[in-house]
Amino acid sequence: MLYHATSISGSSVAVVVVLLRIGVDDTDSVSGMCTTYVAAVAERRLLALGCEKHELSRLIRLNPNCPFKTRGNAALSLHFKVSDTQVEKAVETVLQTVEEFYEKGFAETQPGVVVYRGEDVPDEWKMFALRTVREIVGLDEAVELAEKHGAEVYRFNGGRGVIGALAAIALPLENPTYEAIAYRVRSNWGTMRRVDPSSVLELHRSGLSFDSYDPETGEIRITPHTPCPVLAGVRATSPENALKGLSMVRFHEEVEYVTVFATNQATDMHYIPSRIPLLKPFQNVVVEGRVVGRPFLKKGGHVFFRVGDEDGEIVCAAYRQTRGLRRVVQQLVEGDVVKVMGAVKEKPEGLTLNIEKIEVLRLAEQVVTRPPLCQKCGRRMESLGLNKGFRCGRCGEKLPPEARVKTVVPRQLRAGVYEAAVSARRHLTKPLSLCR
Numbered sequence: 001m002l003y004h005a006t007s008i009s010g011s012s013v014a015v016v017v018v019l020l021r022i023g024v025d026d027t028d029s030v031s032g033m034c035t036t037y038v039a040a041v042a043e044r045r046l047l048a049l050g051c052e053k054h055e056l057s058r059l060i061r062l063n064p065n066c067p068f069k070t071r072g073n074a075a076l077s078l079h080f081k082v083s084d085t086q087v088e089k090a091v092e093t094v095l096q097t098v099e100e101f102y103e104k105g106f107a108e109t110q111p112g113v114v115v116y117r118g119e120d121v122p123d124e125w126k127m128f129a130l131r132t133v134r135e136i137v138g139l140d141e142a143v144e145l146a147e148k149h150g151a152e153v154y155r156f157n158g159g160r161g162v163i164g165a166l167a168a169i170a171l172p173l174e175n176p177t178y179e180a181i182a183y184r185v186r187s188n189w190g191t192m193r194r195v196d197p198s199s200v201l202e203l204h205r206s207g208l209s210f211d212s213y214d215p216e217t218g219e220i221r222i223t224p225h226t227p228c229p230v231l232a233g234v235r236a237t238s239p240e241n242a243l244k245g246l247s248m249v250r251f252h253e254e255v256e257y258v259t260v261f262a263t264n265q266a267t268d269m270h271y272i273p274s275r276i277p278l279l280k281p282f283q284n285v286v287v288e289g290r291v292v293g294r295p296f297l298k299k300g301g302h303v304f305f306r307v308g309d310e311d312g313e314i315v316c317a318a319y320r321q322t323r324g325l326r327r328v329v330q331q332l333v334e335g336d337v338v339k340v341m342g343a344v345k346e347k348p349e350g351l352t353l354n355i356e357k358i359e360v361l362r363l364a365e366q367v368v369t370r371p372p373l374c375q376k377c378g379r380r381m382e383s384l385g386l387n388k389g390f391r392c393g394r395c396g397e398k399l400p401p402e403a404r405v406k407t408v409v410p411r412q413l414r415a416g417v418y419e420a421a422v423s424a425r426r427h428l429t430k431p432l433s434l435c436r
């Protein structure tokens with residue numbers, strides 16, 4: 001708690017200011033609403049009450065490889081300085097906002113709110129929060145941990161959102177990115193978003209933001225496709241650039257409210273370095289190994305290849321929507337040393353790693369073998385089958401299998417990091433443009 005001495009009409013009165021951290025999650029459904037909007041409304045109402053922002057509200061993306069997620073799997077938190085006489089009113093305001101806006105009538109929409117008063121977030125919570133980004137955690141554990149350190153827990157319709165609410169308060173954010181979001185007035189919800197596409201292209205070219213436009217598909221990436229209250233969101237590496245970027249976009253409709261969130265988007269925070277025998281479904285991992293065999297194409301334009309290390313092998317997949325990444329993967333040859341990053345999925349044929357990024361560390365020599373030329377008549381000989389040697393079709397001369405001609409083919413592929421198309425990228429995955 002912070003103590004401020006305030007002077008009212010000459011006499012000194014001590015006002016106790018409480019640092020209030022409130023996490024909110026799981027207010028949306030597949031059909032609408034958006035937890036960022038619920039948080040934005042709560043934020044605006046707290047400001048109207050006279051509460052002061054301690055730090056930016058946070059938009060935290062949880063494990064994108066979680067089977068229970070609604071859409072983007074976002075959890076939110078608000079961090080306000082509130083005088084002790086107003087704490088109750090502030091908490092009530094947030095709870096009322098959640099009650100008012102959460103999507104009712106969906107069993108899977110289970111809002112949770114966690115309220116914590118204090119400067120320092122317990123270390124145990126930070127560890128828990130990191131796990132919510134990387135693996136699957138349980139509701140009981142979240143409730144127990146929250147209450148253990150004196151937080152108040154509020155559950156609606158089951159309250160699985162307590163997991164994300166606690167994570168949003170506690171997640172360590174050392175190098176956050178930022179997203180400025182403009183919200184629509186209610187009468188426009190569900191209608192086409194009226195955004196001038198040329199202004200989004202200008203934004204993209206300005207370099208202020210990232211992932212605002214997909215040059216591979218020509219798709220505008222700042223507007224969602226769901227009937228939710230978000231008009232547009234602009235991502236950047238500073239809050240100033242996010243807001244400046246958003247102000248470049250020309251909207252042909254009314255904007256209700258604009259706010260900027262600190263986020264763990266584009267941080268690669270979801271990846272855990274692992275080894276093939278340790279991989280489990282729902283994890284997001286980084287694995288190093290050698291390419292085994294040749295990449296192969298499957299129906300639908302998906303490209304698969306196998307990667308092995310000393311202890312095992314896993315099938316990696318570059319799906320059609322990763323676009324250009326497939327061209328990279330198709331050029332891999334046996335023996336290439338790679339680092340693959342992606343989501344582990346359980347498939348009928350075994351575990352598969354859906355790759356989001358690949359780093360080609362070392363290129364193997366690509367050798368092709370051909371039959372030799374006949375030493376008598378100069379004609380290209382024919383193979384008699386695997387390890388059976390060669391025969392000349394003109395003069396009948398024979399040569400043993402060792403006579404095969406090996407040619408080293410220059411590789412087109414270069415060592416380096418490659419990524420999936422912008423439109424296939426997960427919120428948490430860091431674009432290469434931010435890695436330079």
Ligand SMILES: [Zn+2]
Pocket residue numbers: 374375376377378379392393394395396397
């Ligand atoms: Zn011959």
